[in-house]
Amino acid sequence: MVNALTSHNGSKVGLAELLTALKLLKPESNETLALIAESLGLNWRGIDALQPSGVEGQLPLIEDSLEKVDADVAPELNVSMPSPDPKFLTDLPAKILEPIGYEDQTFEILDDPILATTEALEPTNIDSHMRRPSYQPLLQDKWFRGLMSIMLSTLIASDKIDWKMLERKMIRGELLDRLPFRKRPTLQRGILLFLDRSESLQPFWRDEKELVEKLQRLIGRFKVEAWWFEVDHWLIDGPRIRWFSPPPLQLPRNASLLLVSDFGISGELSLGRIDLDPWNPLIDIARRNNCPMVSLIPAPISYWPNALKRRIPNSFVWDYDTSIATVMRNKHQIR
Amino acid sequence: MKSIVDYNQFLPWKNNLGASAVEVGPDDRSGMVYLHDPNLQLAAEIAIVTQRPLLIRGQPGSGKSSFAPFVARNLNWRYYETTITGRTEAKDLLWKFDALARLRDAQAKSDIDPRRYVTPGVMWWAFNRENAIDFISQRKSLPKGKVAVRDNEDEPLAEINYKRDPFRAVVLIDEIDKADPELPNDLLEVLGLNRFRIDELDLLIERKTLEPDPRKNSPNHFGGLLIIITTNQERDLPDAFVRRCVVHIIEEPEDENKQIERLTEIAKLHMSTLIESHHDGEKLVCKVARTHYKLRQEAKKRRLGREPSTAEFLDALKVCFRLEIDPESELWHQVEQNVFIK
Numbered sequence: 034m035v036n037a038l039t040s041h042n043g044s045k046v047g048l049a050e051l052l053t054a055l056k057l058l059k060p061e062s063n064e065t066l067a068l069i070a071e072s073l074g075l076n077w078r079g080i081d082a083l084q085p086s087g088v089e090g091q092l093p094l095i096e097d098s099l100e101k102v103d104a105d106v107a108p109e110l111n112v113s114m115p116s117p118d119p120k121f122l123t124d125l126p127a128k129i130l131e132p133i134g135y136e137d138q139t140f141e142i143l144d145d146p147i148l149a150t151t152e153a154l155e156p157t158n159i160d161s162h163m164r165r166p167s168y169q170p171l172l173q174d175k176w177f178r179g180l181m182s183i184m185l186s187t188l189i190a191s192d193k194i195d196w197k198m199l200e201r202k203m204i205r206g207e208l209l210d211r212l213p214f215r216k217r218p219t220l221q222r223g224i225l226l227f228l229d230r231s232e233s234l235q236p237f238w239r240d241e242k243e244l245v246e247k248l249q250r251l252i253g254r255f256k257v258e259a260w261w262f263e264v265d266h267w268l269i270d271g272p273r274i275r276w277f278s279p280p281p282l283q284l285p286r287n288a289s290l291l292l293v294s295d296f297g298i299s300g301e302l303s304l305g306r307i308d309l310d311p312w313n314p315l316i317d318i319a320r321r322n323n324c325p326m327v328s329l330i331p332a333p334i335s336y337w338p339n340a341l342k343r344r345i346p347n348s349f350v351w352d353y354d355t356s357i358a359t360v361m362r363n364k365h366q367i368r
Numbered sequence: 369m370k371s372i373v374d375y376n377q378f379l380p381w382k383n384n385l386g387a388s389a390v391e392v393g394p395d396d397r398s399g400m401v402y403l404h405d406p407n408l409q410l411a412a413e414i415a416i417v418t419q420r421p422l423l424i425r426g427q428p429g430s431g432k433s434s435f436a437p438f439v440a441r442n443l444n445w446r447y448y449e450t451t452i453t454g455r456t457e458a459k460d461l462l463w464k465f466d467a468l469a470r471l472r473d474a475q476a477k478s479d480i481d482p483r484r485y486v487t488p489g490v491m492w493w494a495f496n497r498e499n500a501i502d503f504i505s506q507r508k509s510l511p512k513g514k515v516a517v518r519d520n521e522d523e524p525l526a527e528i529n530y531k532r533d534p535f536r537a538v539v540l541i542d543e544i545d546k547a548d549p550e551l552p553n554d555l556l557e558v559l560g561l562n563r564f565r566i567d568e569l570d571l572l573i574e575r576k577t578l579e580p581d582p583r584k585n586s587p588n589h590f591g592g593l594l595i596i597i598t599t600n601q602e603r604d605l606p607d608a609f610v611r612r613c614v615v616h617i618i619e620e621p622e623d624e625n626k627q628i629e630r631l632t633e634i635a636k637l638h639m640s641t642l643i644e645s646h647h648d649g650e651k652l653v654c655k656v657a658r659t660h661y662k663l664r665q666e667a668k669k670r671r672l673g674r675e676p677s678t679a680e681f682l683d684a685l686k687v688c689f690r691l692e693i694d695p696e697s698e699l700w701h702q703v704e705q706n707v708f709i710k
Contacts, residue, residue, distance in 0.1 A: 047418070047420075047611075047612075050418035050419075050420060053417055053418055054414050054417050054418050057376065057417045057590060058375045058376050058410075058413060058414070058417065059375055059376040060374065060375040061374040061375060062374055065374055065375050065410075068407070068410060069375075069410070069414055072410070072411050072414050072614045072615060072616065073414065073418070073420075073614060074610075074611055074615065178549065178606065182549065182550065189455075191457065192457075192465075192467070193465075193467065194467040194468075194471065199471075212467075212468070212471065217457070219454075219548050220548060220549055221454040221455070221548055249603070250603055250604040251549060251603060251604060252549065252603055253545070253602045253603040254602065254603070255602070256603075
């Protein structure tokens, strides 16, 4: 069961703790057992889940199962059950116990008149073929926290004295007006987001929204502020930023500013010549408020305009393959 | 969660309802009273027997933090607490190092035994109190073991802890969601291994191994350390951290009558004297509870993001009792503004 659960979703399951709790607390009903399991992050569906409907079986007593662990007869054999449907056998461990939070992927059958007239495919379960792919974030969930920490952390003084720097200053005979403290990275200053909502980024609108929500869950709703803009290419005096709701003149100083944009790369008008001028006001806002700027770009580096890396050194590809190692290699320490 | 009683309960749950009582504020840490919640009781017992931290989630003012001192008092275990801020590091829960004092003494070329500058943190006290006391004795150059328990001014909350079990403890780590996102992960190793190393001294501090009390009906039979961590859910905690905790969510009932009944019980626990001395105490409690419920529902409908809490209900009730304000009077609107809506 442990192996099946571990391979089922890769999570660590506290079976040892569950068994300890059951042995010491001795719950007398499956309901109480379920509550104990739930507190430990496990969904207990009980032996009932194994039995096809209409068949009565006898539940093994939890206490008996634990007390007779050394017995030569496994407790499950006390239950009189008919030969189980193979479907139940393959789902056996997952049906009894699985971590909370895991849910079968929900899917929608597309309501398409053409598909409705199509003959059923083999195997006959149409649902498995009509499954809408689940949402896949542009940055892998398992790396999201680490990526955001590395990209967006700013440095603040810790309470540890930087002894090496202190030594250096004392050796040079420099006057100490303040003690040098070691710096540590933090996200506590909050994150500011400038999100490009131009037409060229329409395939990524949902990703932008998800990014904001994930950052809010990571750092706290009140520490993430987002402003949306688009680049209007059809103005007489040239392309310009248009805010849906403009940011204030004064932003929280030293908070990281994340700019999500394609910088015109995927637009119809790019034609290989990308002018970064429309984005300059955003870079100016960051500089004026002393906010370190980071950009996420949904395009490979080979498509980036040459000037982009000069203007925003901490620019990263917004893509599934962007890993923590990649970011660490390419991050410029400008804080 | 449904209510359950059919298991081997061991956690006592006694409210201190002495006659000379009791007016206990909502954020009180005396541990005198706490409304009985069988599900929370079970969660605490699971945490004790499995040696996992108990993570309590809930809205601000729902009673998360008051539970820890209450459990400690009922178990007669020592109680330590720390409130997390945006600048807290994991190390702060283990020990503190006074770098400034060390530097000052170094400049004066005086004796700089590094132990002088290290102070045990709450987890050190909880893991191994004897070790913490010996360390402080050495630091003060006193003979080892000669520090009287009651004279140990360096022990947090010494005035209550000196009467309690010297080997067992409850630790409250309050509002962990306020910390830097890395802090919960930094704590994992300490909580998992039950030990930590003090960098400045290269000294290993390990949790004291206790012999379980042989009496099977005694809470001390099941464990000796309960770490209670609270979160207002302002942000997510790392999955790896949450999975290592026993999790309990404090939820307020949706049903109006159940919510009013619950608030009334809480009010009776916290301010029985005031209610009894008022000519219409119970009616007043009921009125304020109904108003509190309506304001909660309104806040939910308008998605204000923050609903009036149980703590604010108790504050409003105290105002009504002390200042003799009726919830149906004109003045009540002012109370609403100042206490609930803000």
